[in-house]
């Protein structure tokens with residue numbers, strides 16, 4: 050089950066990050082762009098690590114759920130919000 054959730058989340062994350070980064074790139078003046086993109090890269094890297102652990106049958110469901118909920122809430126409510134608050138579309 051965790052593998053299915055992770056797979057779906059990975060697909061959606063790639064779609065979401067690609068779209069978000071395209072918007073950020075359009076607004077070249079956004080000073081925190083490189084920092085923000087690096088956070089996306091680190092998240093993708095962590096997802097890959099979770100996938101490897103799941104493939105070796107490690108029980109990481111609780112760790113994964115804690116990381117994902119904490120990272121996603123913090124990123125969306127702080128990092129993404131800083132950018133979207135700075136621009137009016």
Ligand SMILES: [Fe+2]
Pocket residue numbers: 069085089124128129
């Ligand atoms: Fe973001």
